[in-house]
Amino acid sequence: MTADIVLTLAIAALALLLFMLEWLPADITGMVVMVTLMLLGQVTPRKGFWASAIQPPLTVMAMFILSAGIARTGALQRLNQALIAWSGKQAQTDAALGCDPGPLSGVIKNPPSSQCCWPTVEDLCRRQGFSASRLLMPWSFITILGGMLTVVGTSTTVLASGLSGQLGYGEFDLLCCDGPGGDCLGIGLAYLIFVPAAADHKQSHTSFSQEYDLRGYVSEVVITPRSSLVGQTLRASELQRRFDLDVLELIHNESLRPALADKVLSAGDILLVRCGRGDLLKIRDSEGLEILPDVQFGQKSWQADLSSGEEGIAEVLVLANSNLIGSTLKEMRFRQRYNVTVLAIRRGEELVRDRLGKVPLRFGDLLLVQGPKQSFVGLQTSRDLLVLEQRDLETLRSQKAPIAILIGLGVVVLAALNQVPILVAALTGSVLMVLSGCLKPGELYQSIRWDVIFLLASLIPLGISMETSGATDWLATNLVALGQHLSPHGLLMVLFVLTTVLTGILSNTAAVILLLPVGVQIAETLDLNPFTVMAVITFAASNSFMTPIGYQTNTMVYGAGGYRFLDFVRVGGPLCLVMALVIPSLAGWLYGL
Incomplete structure (x- = not known):
């Protein structure tokens, strides 16, 4: 083991510690790791930001813009209304969820699609008369599974595609994951239909x-x-x-x-x-x-008093890219800014009602607010908050919906036919969204989750350092020695479980950056199909079901559904086990060992 390997692994361990302790946001932690690598000479700025290294963040950024353009025209809301009209019995309702957020997540980034589908889930719960916790967790899991239908469905697959290109195996085709992705979506949907999501912690009739x-x-x-x-x-x-x-x-x-x-x-x-x-x-x-x-x-009823006349009460969700995260209600002058009063904050299992002005907000916080109903219109148009009620279609550019859908389909078709690279197709679609009026220029920048972009860009140098220092070869050699008595299928299962554990501790992007080069090295050493190994690692990093913090949609539903942390372990744990058994077998069968 050389000094460069020791130093790189030490920096990776530092990243692991910072991600676990959560002293800093994940994107800031990534930047700390990137700066440390450059200051210590493990990665040069030119090497860390060469063309192939910036392609994944740019692709993800373009997909955020495309998704926002489709969402802003109300195309998704109209689809959701048709879903509500079709859904009937409880099992049919669960199946309907699989027909909406599942496939949509394969072509639309999760934040816009999640925000548009959320009111549909809430409305379905009210109509069917059952608890919101009955649907919110399945909705989150289906969204995660649907993201694996295409390469652009999640930032994880986009990053894995870019790393594959850097490692000399070419970028993934747009639909290369649709086989196992579609099978996993069907298996996950069947599992969630027959396995209760959670106890009814949040009853639909509860005031x-x-x-x-x-x-x-x-x-x-x-x-x-x-x-x-x-x-x-x-x-x-x-x-x-x-x-x-x-x-x-x-x-x-x-x-x-x-x-x-x-x-x-x-x-x-x-x-x-x-x-x-x-x-x-x-x-x-x-x-x-x-x-x-x-x-x-x-x-x-105090609620009747506060909701009478022009006054109203609503639940408001703090979004992942909100500018309010980290600030207190007092610091941001929340009441003066939005003309509503926060009565309480729900944070997962925790309910905050004292000293609300001094509580720093977090992603996924659910605020119970009271104020003039007219103020809720302003909250609905906010990029920082999501009012958990159906958005009025009149506030959207519904006349532009056909144009937005055509642009989105055009991007998918161009990328699927390999006429142009995915990045070029996505950037072209982003420009057309603005030129056609589906998205205003100012909304273009607001639609991008900059924390995701910075996290992707800042962690790529860590992967480059792992490769150039020899740390990847060292880890691969030791893993091969440990698993030399395993069959190829058994080794794939070990990689799947290892990636799943690292994803829960770090993040899905960090897990892919650390393990994908290691997996390729193992495949080359044991004469396995490198793409099969990369597919298993990518699927494992994308399927995060066991904790409410492993994936952003899980965090969103954590408080709103009134779930407990153990609910995710109880429901998501068996689903992770099912995927650990299914995905390695599917990948080996479809792509070959």
């Missing part, structure tokens, strides 16, 4: 007040004649700044109205507030307020 357990956090207080608030406005009283409190509604002379900051308060006014019991008692003593008894509060 927001029950679901978020807000009885102790939404209260009514009366302004007494002795109160220091009499004659003041809410703004002047600085009540919301001095306490962990939000005033949601003001009842004046039995008339319900929004909490206007400049409204002068009078004795007898009733304030509906979001506030913990501890702060509520402090406010009562310091401001001369009277807390209405729980009996009176329980006689009516």
